Amino acid sequence: MTDVLRTTEAARLPRPDAAALLSAYRTMRTVRTFEERLHEAFAAGEIPGFVHLYAGQEASAAGVCAHLDDARDVLASTHRGHGHCIAKGVDVKAMMAEIYGRASGVCHGKGGxxxxxxxxxxxxxxxxxxxxxxxxxxxxxxxxxxxxDGGVGVAFFGDGGSNQGTTLESLNLASVWHLPAVFVAENNGYAETTAAGWSVGGGSIAARAAAFGIAGESVDGSDFFAVYEAAGQAVARARSGGGPTLIEVRLERYYGHFEGDAQTYRAPDEVARARSGRDCLTRFRQQVTGARELTLEQLDSIDAEAARLVDDAVSEAMAAPPPTAADLETDVYVSYR
Known part of the structure:
Protein backbone atom coordinates (compact mmCIF):
# COMPACT_ATOMS: atom_id res chain seq x y z
CA MET A 1 0.00 0.00 0.00
CA THR A 2 1.08 3.57 -0.51
CA ASP A 3 0.84 6.37 2.01
CA VAL A 4 -2.41 7.84 0.73
CA LEU A 5 -5.02 9.42 2.99
CA ARG A 6 -7.95 7.07 2.53
CA THR A 7 -11.48 8.41 2.23
CA THR A 8 -14.74 6.52 1.93
CA GLU A 9 -14.65 6.91 -1.84
CA ALA A 10 -11.83 4.33 -1.85
CA ALA A 11 -13.81 1.77 0.17
CA ARG A 12 -13.74 -1.81 -1.05
CA LEU A 13 -15.26 -3.74 1.85
CA PRO A 14 -19.02 -4.23 1.97
CA ARG A 15 -20.71 -1.35 3.77
CA PRO A 16 -21.78 -2.27 7.34
CA ASP A 17 -25.48 -3.08 7.66
CA ALA A 18 -27.86 -1.04 9.80
CA ALA A 19 -27.24 -3.09 12.94
CA ALA A 20 -23.48 -2.71 12.59
CA LEU A 21 -23.85 1.02 11.98
CA LEU A 22 -25.94 1.42 15.12
CA SER A 23 -23.35 -0.55 17.08
CA ALA A 24 -20.53 1.63 15.77
CA TYR A 25 -22.35 4.83 16.64
CA ARG A 26 -23.21 3.48 20.09
CA THR A 27 -19.53 2.82 20.69
CA MET A 28 -18.46 6.28 19.56
CA ARG A 29 -21.20 8.10 21.44
CA THR A 30 -20.55 6.12 24.61
CA VAL A 31 -16.87 6.97 24.46
CA ARG A 32 -17.57 10.67 23.87
CA THR A 33 -20.11 10.86 26.70
CA PHE A 34 -17.82 8.91 29.03
CA GLU A 35 -14.88 11.21 28.34
CA GLU A 36 -16.82 14.44 28.61
CA ARG A 37 -18.23 13.32 31.94
CA LEU A 38 -14.73 12.50 33.18
CA HIS A 39 -13.58 15.95 32.09
CA GLU A 40 -16.21 17.46 34.40
CA ALA A 41 -15.58 15.01 37.24
CA PHE A 42 -11.83 15.58 37.24
CA ALA A 43 -12.30 19.34 37.33
CA ALA A 44 -14.61 18.85 40.32
CA GLY A 45 -11.89 16.92 42.17
CA GLU A 46 -13.78 13.63 42.19
CA ILE A 47 -11.14 11.48 40.48
CA PRO A 48 -7.71 10.54 41.87
CA GLY A 49 -4.59 10.37 39.73
CA PHE A 50 -4.06 11.40 36.14
CA VAL A 51 -6.64 11.16 33.33
CA HIS A 52 -5.88 11.32 29.60
CA LEU A 53 -9.03 11.72 27.51
CA TYR A 54 -9.78 10.16 24.11
CA ALA A 55 -12.52 12.58 22.96
CA GLY A 56 -12.22 13.39 19.26
CA GLN A 57 -10.55 10.08 18.39
CA GLU A 58 -13.59 7.78 18.67
CA ALA A 59 -13.76 6.66 15.02
CA SER A 60 -10.33 5.06 15.33
CA ALA A 61 -11.21 2.72 18.20
CA ALA A 62 -14.68 1.97 16.81
CA GLY A 63 -13.49 1.39 13.25
CA VAL A 64 -10.72 -0.99 14.27
CA CYS A 65 -12.51 -2.91 17.01
CA ALA A 66 -15.58 -3.51 14.82
CA HIS A 67 -13.51 -6.28 13.22
CA LEU A 68 -12.32 -7.94 16.43
CA ASP A 69 -13.84 -10.58 18.68
CA ASP A 70 -13.37 -11.58 22.31
CA ALA A 71 -12.42 -15.19 21.80
CA ARG A 72 -9.37 -14.80 19.56
CA ASP A 73 -8.30 -11.18 19.29
CA VAL A 74 -6.32 -9.16 21.81
CA LEU A 75 -5.59 -5.48 22.06
CA ALA A 76 -2.90 -3.42 23.78
CA SER A 77 -3.72 0.20 24.53
CA THR A 78 -2.00 3.38 25.70
CA HIS A 79 -2.26 5.88 28.56
CA ARG A 80 -5.18 7.34 26.52
CA GLY A 81 -7.06 4.06 26.63
CA HIS A 82 -10.70 4.58 27.63
CA GLY A 83 -11.92 4.57 24.03
CA HIS A 84 -10.06 1.38 23.18
CA CYS A 85 -11.45 -0.35 26.28
CA ILE A 86 -15.04 0.61 25.53
CA ALA A 87 -14.71 -0.36 21.86
CA LYS A 88 -13.30 -3.76 22.87
CA GLY A 89 -16.30 -4.36 25.11
CA VAL A 90 -15.02 -3.67 28.61
CA ASP A 91 -17.92 -2.94 30.96
CA VAL A 92 -18.51 0.82 31.19
CA LYS A 93 -19.66 0.77 34.81
CA ALA A 94 -16.68 -1.30 35.91
CA MET A 95 -14.40 1.10 34.03
CA MET A 96 -15.91 4.12 35.74
CA ALA A 97 -15.55 2.47 39.14
CA GLU A 98 -11.92 1.71 38.36
CA ILE A 99 -11.20 5.33 37.46
CA TYR A 100 -12.86 6.43 40.70
CA GLY A 101 -10.60 3.99 42.58
CA ARG A 102 -13.39 1.71 43.81
CA ALA A 103 -13.25 -1.97 44.70
CA SER A 104 -16.00 -2.69 42.15
CA GLY A 105 -13.71 -1.51 39.36
CA VAL A 106 -12.60 -3.82 36.60
CA CYS A 107 -9.18 -4.02 38.29
CA HIS A 108 -10.62 -3.68 41.80
CA GLY A 109 -9.69 -0.01 42.01
CA LYS A 110 -5.95 -0.65 41.91
CA GLY A 111 -5.12 0.39 38.37
CA GLY A 112 -7.02 3.57 37.71
CA ASP A 149 -6.89 -20.07 15.56
CA GLY A 150 -6.92 -17.01 13.30
CA GLY A 151 -6.45 -14.63 16.22
CA VAL A 152 -5.04 -11.15 15.68
CA GLY A 153 -3.07 -8.86 17.97
CA VAL A 154 -3.71 -5.11 17.72
CA ALA A 155 -1.51 -2.41 19.23
CA PHE A 156 -2.62 1.21 19.49
CA PHE A 157 0.03 3.88 20.05
CA GLY A 158 0.39 7.59 19.45
CA ASP A 159 2.64 9.68 17.25
CA GLY A 160 5.04 9.94 20.18
CA GLY A 161 5.00 6.18 20.63
CA SER A 162 5.78 5.73 16.93
CA ASN A 163 9.27 7.09 17.61
CA GLN A 164 10.01 4.68 20.44
CA GLY A 165 12.50 1.89 19.89
CA THR A 166 10.05 -0.64 21.30
CA THR A 167 7.60 0.18 18.49
CA LEU A 168 10.17 0.02 15.72
CA GLU A 169 11.62 -3.21 17.07
CA SER A 170 8.11 -4.68 17.24
CA LEU A 171 7.41 -3.74 13.63
CA ASN A 172 10.63 -5.45 12.62
CA LEU A 173 9.90 -8.55 14.71
CA ALA A 174 6.34 -8.80 13.37
CA SER A 175 7.70 -8.61 9.84
CA VAL A 176 10.46 -11.18 10.39
CA TRP A 177 8.12 -13.61 12.12
CA HIS A 178 5.23 -12.78 9.74
CA LEU A 179 2.89 -12.25 12.66
CA PRO A 180 -0.88 -11.71 12.53
CA ALA A 181 -0.60 -8.21 13.99
CA VAL A 182 -2.04 -4.77 13.28
CA PHE A 183 -0.23 -1.66 14.50
CA VAL A 184 -2.45 1.43 14.75
CA ALA A 185 -0.66 4.76 15.11
CA GLU A 186 -3.14 7.37 16.31
CA ASN A 187 -1.53 10.59 15.15
CA ASN A 188 -3.38 13.34 17.00
CA GLY A 189 -0.69 15.87 16.19
CA TYR A 190 1.04 16.02 19.56
CA ALA A 191 3.31 13.79 21.61
CA GLU A 192 2.35 15.45 24.90
CA THR A 193 3.24 19.01 23.82
CA THR A 194 5.56 18.28 20.89
CA ALA A 195 4.07 18.68 17.42
CA ALA A 196 4.20 15.55 15.28
CA GLY A 197 5.02 17.69 12.26
CA TRP A 198 8.34 18.46 13.91
CA SER A 199 9.09 15.17 15.67
CA VAL A 200 8.05 12.51 13.11
CA GLY A 201 10.85 12.14 10.59
CA GLY A 202 9.67 12.00 6.99
CA GLY A 203 6.30 13.46 7.91
CA SER A 204 4.47 10.12 7.78
CA ILE A 205 4.24 7.27 10.24
CA ALA A 206 2.61 4.95 7.71
CA ALA A 207 5.48 5.39 5.25
CA ARG A 208 7.75 3.62 7.74
CA ALA A 209 6.00 0.36 6.90
CA ALA A 210 8.03 0.14 3.70
CA ALA A 211 11.24 -0.12 5.71
CA PHE A 212 9.97 -3.34 7.26
CA GLY A 213 8.41 -4.75 4.10
CA ILE A 214 4.86 -4.67 5.46
CA ALA A 215 1.61 -3.04 4.36
CA GLY A 216 0.96 0.49 5.54
CA GLU A 217 -1.40 3.39 4.89
CA SER A 218 -2.76 6.61 6.36
CA VAL A 219 -6.46 7.17 6.93
CA ASP A 220 -8.65 10.11 7.88
CA GLY A 221 -9.60 9.63 11.53
CA SER A 222 -12.66 11.84 11.24
CA ASP A 223 -14.17 9.27 8.85
CA PHE A 224 -15.35 6.08 10.55
CA PHE A 225 -15.78 4.35 7.22
CA ALA A 226 -12.21 5.06 6.15
CA VAL A 227 -10.87 3.55 9.37
CA TYR A 228 -13.31 0.64 9.12
CA GLU A 229 -12.14 -0.13 5.58
CA ALA A 230 -8.43 0.00 6.34
CA ALA A 231 -8.77 -1.99 9.56
CA GLY A 232 -10.99 -4.60 7.91
CA GLN A 233 -8.39 -5.24 5.24
CA ALA A 234 -5.59 -5.34 7.80
CA VAL A 235 -7.39 -7.80 10.09
CA ALA A 236 -8.37 -10.00 7.13
CA ARG A 237 -4.74 -9.96 5.96
CA ALA A 238 -3.53 -11.00 9.40
CA ARG A 239 -6.11 -13.77 9.80
CA SER A 240 -5.27 -15.26 6.40
CA GLY A 241 -1.54 -15.40 7.03
CA GLY A 242 -0.68 -12.25 5.10
CA GLY A 243 1.36 -10.73 7.89
CA PRO A 244 1.26 -7.43 9.79
CA THR A 245 -0.01 -3.98 8.81
CA LEU A 246 0.79 -0.47 10.01
CA ILE A 247 -2.14 1.97 9.90
CA GLU A 248 -1.72 5.66 10.67
CA VAL A 249 -4.97 7.29 11.75
CA ARG A 250 -4.80 11.07 11.54
CA LEU A 251 -7.19 12.58 14.03
CA GLU A 252 -7.82 15.30 16.58
CA ARG A 253 -7.43 15.43 20.36
CA TYR A 254 -10.08 17.68 21.92
CA TYR A 255 -8.57 17.94 25.39
CA GLY A 256 -5.02 18.36 26.61
CA HIS A 257 -2.43 15.65 26.94
CA PHE A 258 -3.71 15.25 30.49
CA GLU A 259 -6.54 16.88 32.39
CA GLY A 260 -5.26 20.22 33.60
CA ASP A 261 -3.02 20.74 30.56
CA ALA A 262 -3.32 24.44 29.59
CA GLN A 263 -2.51 23.57 25.94
CA THR A 264 -0.52 26.78 25.39
CA TYR A 265 1.29 24.98 22.57
CA ARG A 266 -1.89 24.94 20.43
CA ALA A 267 -3.43 27.76 18.42
CA PRO A 268 -6.27 29.48 20.32
CA ASP A 269 -8.97 28.30 17.89
CA GLU A 270 -7.45 24.92 16.98
CA VAL A 271 -9.79 22.74 19.01
CA ALA A 272 -12.87 24.77 18.07
CA ARG A 273 -12.03 24.35 14.38
CA ALA A 274 -11.54 20.63 14.83
CA ARG A 275 -14.86 20.25 16.64
CA SER A 276 -16.75 22.25 14.01
CA GLY A 277 -15.12 20.85 10.90
CA ARG A 278 -13.66 17.40 11.64
CA ASP A 279 -15.78 15.81 14.34
CA CYS A 280 -16.14 12.08 13.68
CA LEU A 281 -19.55 11.74 15.33
CA THR A 282 -21.00 14.67 13.40
CA ARG A 283 -19.60 13.31 10.16
CA PHE A 284 -20.96 9.83 10.86
CA ARG A 285 -24.42 11.21 11.52
CA GLN A 286 -24.33 13.13 8.25
CA GLN A 287 -23.09 10.12 6.29
CA VAL A 288 -25.62 7.57 7.51
CA THR A 289 -28.63 9.88 7.50
CA GLY A 290 -27.67 11.29 4.11
CA ALA A 291 -27.55 7.75 2.72
CA ARG A 292 -30.84 6.94 4.52
CA GLU A 293 -29.25 4.04 6.35
CA LEU A 294 -30.21 5.35 9.80
CA THR A 295 -32.56 8.05 11.04
CA LEU A 296 -31.87 10.97 13.32
CA GLU A 297 -34.36 9.48 15.77
CA GLN A 298 -32.31 6.28 16.00
CA LEU A 299 -29.11 8.22 16.59
CA ASP A 300 -30.71 10.55 19.14
CA SER A 301 -32.03 7.52 21.00
CA ILE A 302 -28.48 6.19 21.30
CA ASP A 303 -27.33 9.60 22.56
CA ALA A 304 -29.89 9.41 25.36
CA GLU A 305 -29.00 5.78 26.09
CA ALA A 306 -25.30 6.65 26.44
CA ALA A 307 -26.09 9.56 28.74
CA ARG A 308 -28.15 7.32 31.04
CA LEU A 309 -25.44 4.66 31.08
CA VAL A 310 -22.72 7.11 32.05
CA ASP A 311 -24.94 8.80 34.67
CA ASP A 312 -25.62 5.41 36.24
CA ALA A 313 -21.93 4.48 36.05
CA VAL A 314 -20.92 7.61 37.94
CA SER A 315 -23.63 7.18 40.57
CA GLU A 316 -22.69 3.56 41.20
CA ALA A 317 -18.98 4.35 41.28
CA MET A 318 -19.40 7.11 43.84
CA ALA A 319 -21.48 4.82 46.04
CA ALA A 320 -19.04 1.90 45.87
CA PRO A 321 -16.38 1.32 48.55
CA PRO A 322 -12.65 1.73 47.91
CA PRO A 323 -10.23 -1.20 48.26
CA THR A 324 -9.27 -2.02 51.84
CA ALA A 325 -5.88 -2.58 53.45
CA ALA A 326 -6.56 -6.30 53.22
CA ASP A 327 -6.61 -5.99 49.42
CA LEU A 328 -3.08 -4.61 49.28
CA GLU A 329 -1.33 -7.92 48.60
CA THR A 330 -3.96 -9.48 46.36
CA ASP A 331 -3.76 -9.50 42.55
CA VAL A 332 0.03 -9.29 42.71
CA TYR A 333 1.04 -12.75 41.53
CA VAL A 334 -0.56 -15.07 39.01
CA SER A 335 -1.33 -18.62 40.13
CA TYR A 336 -0.89 -21.21 37.38
CA ARG A 337 -2.45 -24.03 39.41
Missing amino acids: SMHIADLGRGMLGANGIVGGGPPLICGAALAAKVRG
Whole structure:
Protein backbone atom coordinates (compact mmCIF):
# COMPACT_ATOMS: atom_id res chain seq x y z
CA MET A 1 0.00 0.00 0.00
CA THR A 2 1.08 3.57 -0.51
CA ASP A 3 0.84 6.37 2.01
CA VAL A 4 -2.41 7.84 0.73
CA LEU A 5 -5.02 9.42 2.99
CA ARG A 6 -7.95 7.07 2.53
CA THR A 7 -11.48 8.41 2.23
CA THR A 8 -14.74 6.52 1.93
CA GLU A 9 -14.65 6.91 -1.84
CA ALA A 10 -11.83 4.33 -1.85
CA ALA A 11 -13.81 1.77 0.17
CA ARG A 12 -13.74 -1.81 -1.05
CA LEU A 13 -15.26 -3.74 1.85
CA PRO A 14 -19.02 -4.23 1.97
CA ARG A 15 -20.71 -1.35 3.77
CA PRO A 16 -21.78 -2.27 7.34
CA ASP A 17 -25.48 -3.08 7.66
CA ALA A 18 -27.86 -1.04 9.80
CA ALA A 19 -27.24 -3.09 12.94
CA ALA A 20 -23.48 -2.71 12.59
CA LEU A 21 -23.85 1.02 11.98
CA LEU A 22 -25.94 1.42 15.12
CA SER A 23 -23.35 -0.55 17.08
CA ALA A 24 -20.53 1.63 15.77
CA TYR A 25 -22.35 4.83 16.64
CA ARG A 26 -23.21 3.48 20.09
CA THR A 27 -19.53 2.82 20.69
CA MET A 28 -18.46 6.28 19.56
CA ARG A 29 -21.20 8.10 21.44
CA THR A 30 -20.55 6.12 24.61
CA VAL A 31 -16.87 6.97 24.46
CA ARG A 32 -17.57 10.67 23.87
CA THR A 33 -20.11 10.86 26.70
CA PHE A 34 -17.82 8.91 29.03
CA GLU A 35 -14.88 11.21 28.34
CA GLU A 36 -16.82 14.44 28.61
CA ARG A 37 -18.23 13.32 31.94
CA LEU A 38 -14.73 12.50 33.18
CA HIS A 39 -13.58 15.95 32.09
CA GLU A 40 -16.21 17.46 34.40
CA ALA A 41 -15.58 15.01 37.24
CA PHE A 42 -11.83 15.58 37.24
CA ALA A 43 -12.30 19.34 37.33
CA ALA A 44 -14.61 18.85 40.32
CA GLY A 45 -11.89 16.92 42.17
CA GLU A 46 -13.78 13.63 42.19
CA ILE A 47 -11.14 11.48 40.48
CA PRO A 48 -7.71 10.54 41.87
CA GLY A 49 -4.59 10.37 39.73
CA PHE A 50 -4.06 11.40 36.14
CA VAL A 51 -6.64 11.16 33.33
CA HIS A 52 -5.88 11.32 29.60
CA LEU A 53 -9.03 11.72 27.51
CA TYR A 54 -9.78 10.16 24.11
CA ALA A 55 -12.52 12.58 22.96
CA GLY A 56 -12.22 13.39 19.26
CA GLN A 57 -10.55 10.08 18.39
CA GLU A 58 -13.59 7.78 18.67
CA ALA A 59 -13.76 6.66 15.02
CA SER A 60 -10.33 5.06 15.33
CA ALA A 61 -11.21 2.72 18.20
CA ALA A 62 -14.68 1.97 16.81
CA GLY A 63 -13.49 1.39 13.25
CA VAL A 64 -10.72 -0.99 14.27
CA CYS A 65 -12.51 -2.91 17.01
CA ALA A 66 -15.58 -3.51 14.82
CA HIS A 67 -13.51 -6.28 13.22
CA LEU A 68 -12.32 -7.94 16.43
CA ASP A 69 -13.84 -10.58 18.68
CA ASP A 70 -13.37 -11.58 22.31
CA ALA A 71 -12.42 -15.19 21.80
CA ARG A 72 -9.37 -14.80 19.56
CA ASP A 73 -8.30 -11.18 19.29
CA VAL A 74 -6.32 -9.16 21.81
CA LEU A 75 -5.59 -5.48 22.06
CA ALA A 76 -2.90 -3.42 23.78
CA SER A 77 -3.72 0.20 24.53
CA THR A 78 -2.00 3.38 25.70
CA HIS A 79 -2.26 5.88 28.56
CA ARG A 80 -5.18 7.34 26.52
CA GLY A 81 -7.06 4.06 26.63
CA HIS A 82 -10.70 4.58 27.63
CA GLY A 83 -11.92 4.57 24.03
CA HIS A 84 -10.06 1.38 23.18
CA CYS A 85 -11.45 -0.35 26.28
CA ILE A 86 -15.04 0.61 25.53
CA ALA A 87 -14.71 -0.36 21.86
CA LYS A 88 -13.30 -3.76 22.87
CA GLY A 89 -16.30 -4.36 25.11
CA VAL A 90 -15.02 -3.67 28.61
CA ASP A 91 -17.92 -2.94 30.96
CA VAL A 92 -18.51 0.82 31.19
CA LYS A 93 -19.66 0.77 34.81
CA ALA A 94 -16.68 -1.30 35.91
CA MET A 95 -14.40 1.10 34.03
CA MET A 96 -15.91 4.12 35.74
CA ALA A 97 -15.55 2.47 39.14
CA GLU A 98 -11.92 1.71 38.36
CA ILE A 99 -11.20 5.33 37.46
CA TYR A 100 -12.86 6.43 40.70
CA GLY A 101 -10.60 3.99 42.58
CA ARG A 102 -13.39 1.71 43.81
CA ALA A 103 -13.25 -1.97 44.70
CA SER A 104 -16.00 -2.69 42.15
CA GLY A 105 -13.71 -1.51 39.36
CA VAL A 106 -12.60 -3.82 36.60
CA CYS A 107 -9.18 -4.02 38.29
CA HIS A 108 -10.62 -3.68 41.80
CA GLY A 109 -9.69 -0.01 42.01
CA LYS A 110 -5.95 -0.65 41.91
CA GLY A 111 -5.12 0.39 38.37
CA GLY A 112 -7.02 3.57 37.71
CA SER A 113 -7.36 5.26 34.34
CA MET A 114 -4.00 4.26 32.87
CA HIS A 115 -4.08 0.58 33.75
CA ILE A 116 -7.54 -0.70 32.87
CA ALA A 117 -7.35 -4.31 31.70
CA ASP A 118 -9.87 -7.07 31.06
CA LEU A 119 -8.34 -10.26 29.74
CA GLY A 120 -11.75 -11.83 29.31
CA ARG A 121 -12.47 -9.21 26.66
CA GLY A 122 -9.06 -9.48 25.06
CA MET A 123 -7.97 -6.15 26.54
CA LEU A 124 -4.37 -6.60 27.66
CA GLY A 125 -4.53 -3.20 29.25
CA ALA A 126 -4.01 0.49 28.99
CA ASN A 127 -0.35 1.29 29.51
CA GLY A 128 1.46 4.17 31.15
CA ILE A 129 4.64 3.29 29.23
CA VAL A 130 4.81 5.02 25.86
CA GLY A 131 5.44 2.32 23.27
CA GLY A 132 4.76 -0.42 25.81
CA GLY A 133 1.96 -2.09 23.85
CA PRO A 134 3.59 -3.20 20.55
CA PRO A 135 5.97 -5.75 22.13
CA LEU A 136 3.05 -7.29 24.04
CA ILE A 137 1.11 -7.64 20.81
CA CYS A 138 4.00 -9.43 19.13
CA GLY A 139 3.77 -12.05 21.88
CA ALA A 140 0.00 -12.31 21.58
CA ALA A 141 0.18 -12.56 17.79
CA LEU A 142 2.87 -15.23 18.00
CA ALA A 143 0.66 -17.23 20.37
CA ALA A 144 -2.25 -16.95 17.92
CA LYS A 145 -0.01 -18.07 15.07
CA VAL A 146 1.18 -21.10 17.04
CA ARG A 147 -2.39 -21.99 18.00
CA GLY A 148 -3.56 -21.51 14.42
CA ASP A 149 -6.89 -20.07 15.56
CA GLY A 150 -6.92 -17.01 13.30
CA GLY A 151 -6.45 -14.63 16.22
CA VAL A 152 -5.04 -11.15 15.68
CA GLY A 153 -3.07 -8.86 17.97
CA VAL A 154 -3.71 -5.11 17.72
CA ALA A 155 -1.51 -2.41 19.23
CA PHE A 156 -2.62 1.21 19.49
CA PHE A 157 0.03 3.88 20.05
CA GLY A 158 0.39 7.59 19.45
CA ASP A 159 2.64 9.68 17.25
CA GLY A 160 5.04 9.94 20.18
CA GLY A 161 5.00 6.18 20.63
CA SER A 162 5.78 5.73 16.93
CA ASN A 163 9.27 7.09 17.61
CA GLN A 164 10.01 4.68 20.44
CA GLY A 165 12.50 1.89 19.89
CA THR A 166 10.05 -0.64 21.30
CA THR A 167 7.60 0.18 18.49
CA LEU A 168 10.17 0.02 15.72
CA GLU A 169 11.62 -3.21 17.07
CA SER A 170 8.11 -4.68 17.24
CA LEU A 171 7.41 -3.74 13.63
CA ASN A 172 10.63 -5.45 12.62
CA LEU A 173 9.90 -8.55 14.71
CA ALA A 174 6.34 -8.80 13.37
CA SER A 175 7.70 -8.61 9.84
CA VAL A 176 10.46 -11.18 10.39
CA TRP A 177 8.12 -13.61 12.12
CA HIS A 178 5.23 -12.78 9.74
CA LEU A 179 2.89 -12.25 12.66
CA PRO A 180 -0.88 -11.71 12.53
CA ALA A 181 -0.60 -8.21 13.99
CA VAL A 182 -2.04 -4.77 13.28
CA PHE A 183 -0.23 -1.66 14.50
CA VAL A 184 -2.45 1.43 14.75
CA ALA A 185 -0.66 4.76 15.11
CA GLU A 186 -3.14 7.37 16.31
CA ASN A 187 -1.53 10.59 15.15
CA ASN A 188 -3.38 13.34 17.00
CA GLY A 189 -0.69 15.87 16.19
CA TYR A 190 1.04 16.02 19.56
CA ALA A 191 3.31 13.79 21.61
CA GLU A 192 2.35 15.45 24.90
CA THR A 193 3.24 19.01 23.82
CA THR A 194 5.56 18.28 20.89
CA ALA A 195 4.07 18.68 17.42
CA ALA A 196 4.20 15.55 15.28
CA GLY A 197 5.02 17.69 12.26
CA TRP A 198 8.34 18.46 13.91
CA SER A 199 9.09 15.17 15.67
CA VAL A 200 8.05 12.51 13.11
CA GLY A 201 10.85 12.14 10.59
CA GLY A 202 9.67 12.00 6.99
CA GLY A 203 6.30 13.46 7.91
CA SER A 204 4.47 10.12 7.78
CA ILE A 205 4.24 7.27 10.24
CA ALA A 206 2.61 4.95 7.71
CA ALA A 207 5.48 5.39 5.25
CA ARG A 208 7.75 3.62 7.74
CA ALA A 209 6.00 0.36 6.90
CA ALA A 210 8.03 0.14 3.70
CA ALA A 211 11.24 -0.12 5.71
CA PHE A 212 9.97 -3.34 7.26
CA GLY A 213 8.41 -4.75 4.10
CA ILE A 214 4.86 -4.67 5.46
CA ALA A 215 1.61 -3.04 4.36
CA GLY A 216 0.96 0.49 5.54
CA GLU A 217 -1.40 3.39 4.89
CA SER A 218 -2.76 6.61 6.36
CA VAL A 219 -6.46 7.17 6.93
CA ASP A 220 -8.65 10.11 7.88
CA GLY A 221 -9.60 9.63 11.53
CA SER A 222 -12.66 11.84 11.24
CA ASP A 223 -14.17 9.27 8.85
CA PHE A 224 -15.35 6.08 10.55
CA PHE A 225 -15.78 4.35 7.22
CA ALA A 226 -12.21 5.06 6.15
CA VAL A 227 -10.87 3.55 9.37
CA TYR A 228 -13.31 0.64 9.12
CA GLU A 229 -12.14 -0.13 5.58
CA ALA A 230 -8.43 0.00 6.34
CA ALA A 231 -8.77 -1.99 9.56
CA GLY A 232 -10.99 -4.60 7.91
CA GLN A 233 -8.39 -5.24 5.24
CA ALA A 234 -5.59 -5.34 7.80
CA VAL A 235 -7.39 -7.80 10.09
CA ALA A 236 -8.37 -10.00 7.13
CA ARG A 237 -4.74 -9.96 5.96
CA ALA A 238 -3.53 -11.00 9.40
CA ARG A 239 -6.11 -13.77 9.80
CA SER A 240 -5.27 -15.26 6.40
CA GLY A 241 -1.54 -15.40 7.03
CA GLY A 242 -0.68 -12.25 5.10
CA GLY A 243 1.36 -10.73 7.89
CA PRO A 244 1.26 -7.43 9.79
CA THR A 245 -0.01 -3.98 8.81
CA LEU A 246 0.79 -0.47 10.01
CA ILE A 247 -2.14 1.97 9.90
CA GLU A 248 -1.72 5.66 10.67
CA VAL A 249 -4.97 7.29 11.75
CA ARG A 250 -4.80 11.07 11.54
CA LEU A 251 -7.19 12.58 14.03
CA GLU A 252 -7.82 15.30 16.58
CA ARG A 253 -7.43 15.43 20.36
CA TYR A 254 -10.08 17.68 21.92
CA TYR A 255 -8.57 17.94 25.39
CA GLY A 256 -5.02 18.36 26.61
CA HIS A 257 -2.43 15.65 26.94
CA PHE A 258 -3.71 15.25 30.49
CA GLU A 259 -6.54 16.88 32.39
CA GLY A 260 -5.26 20.22 33.60
CA ASP A 261 -3.02 20.74 30.56
CA ALA A 262 -3.32 24.44 29.59
CA GLN A 263 -2.51 23.57 25.94
CA THR A 264 -0.52 26.78 25.39
CA TYR A 265 1.29 24.98 22.57
CA ARG A 266 -1.89 24.94 20.43
CA ALA A 267 -3.43 27.76 18.42
CA PRO A 268 -6.27 29.48 20.32
CA ASP A 269 -8.97 28.30 17.89
CA GLU A 270 -7.45 24.92 16.98
CA VAL A 271 -9.79 22.74 19.01
CA ALA A 272 -12.87 24.77 18.07
CA ARG A 273 -12.03 24.35 14.38
CA ALA A 274 -11.54 20.63 14.83
CA ARG A 275 -14.86 20.25 16.64
CA SER A 276 -16.75 22.25 14.01
CA GLY A 277 -15.12 20.85 10.90
CA ARG A 278 -13.66 17.40 11.64
CA ASP A 279 -15.78 15.81 14.34
CA CYS A 280 -16.14 12.08 13.68
CA LEU A 281 -19.55 11.74 15.33
CA THR A 282 -21.00 14.67 13.40
CA ARG A 283 -19.60 13.31 10.16
CA PHE A 284 -20.96 9.83 10.86
CA ARG A 285 -24.42 11.21 11.52
CA GLN A 286 -24.33 13.13 8.25
CA GLN A 287 -23.09 10.12 6.29
CA VAL A 288 -25.62 7.57 7.51
CA THR A 289 -28.63 9.88 7.50
CA GLY A 290 -27.67 11.29 4.11
CA ALA A 291 -27.55 7.75 2.72
CA ARG A 292 -30.84 6.94 4.52
CA GLU A 293 -29.25 4.04 6.35
CA LEU A 294 -30.21 5.35 9.80
CA THR A 295 -32.56 8.05 11.04
CA LEU A 296 -31.87 10.97 13.32
CA GLU A 297 -34.36 9.48 15.77
CA GLN A 298 -32.31 6.28 16.00
CA LEU A 299 -29.11 8.22 16.59
CA ASP A 300 -30.71 10.55 19.14
CA SER A 301 -32.03 7.52 21.00
CA ILE A 302 -28.48 6.19 21.30
CA ASP A 303 -27.33 9.60 22.56
CA ALA A 304 -29.89 9.41 25.36
CA GLU A 305 -29.00 5.78 26.09
CA ALA A 306 -25.30 6.65 26.44
CA ALA A 307 -26.09 9.56 28.74
CA ARG A 308 -28.15 7.32 31.04
CA LEU A 309 -25.44 4.66 31.08
CA VAL A 310 -22.72 7.11 32.05
CA ASP A 311 -24.94 8.80 34.67
CA ASP A 312 -25.62 5.41 36.24
CA ALA A 313 -21.93 4.48 36.05
CA VAL A 314 -20.92 7.61 37.94
CA SER A 315 -23.63 7.18 40.57
CA GLU A 316 -22.69 3.56 41.20
CA ALA A 317 -18.98 4.35 41.28
CA MET A 318 -19.40 7.11 43.84
CA ALA A 319 -21.48 4.82 46.04
CA ALA A 320 -19.04 1.90 45.87
CA PRO A 321 -16.38 1.32 48.55
CA PRO A 322 -12.65 1.73 47.91
CA PRO A 323 -10.23 -1.20 48.26
CA THR A 324 -9.27 -2.02 51.84
CA ALA A 325 -5.88 -2.58 53.45
CA ALA A 326 -6.56 -6.30 53.22
CA ASP A 327 -6.61 -5.99 49.42
CA LEU A 328 -3.08 -4.61 49.28
CA GLU A 329 -1.33 -7.92 48.60
CA THR A 330 -3.96 -9.48 46.36
CA ASP A 331 -3.76 -9.50 42.55
CA VAL A 332 0.03 -9.29 42.71
CA TYR A 333 1.04 -12.75 41.53
CA VAL A 334 -0.56 -15.07 39.01
CA SER A 335 -1.33 -18.62 40.13
CA TYR A 336 -0.89 -21.21 37.38
CA ARG A 337 -2.45 -24.03 39.41
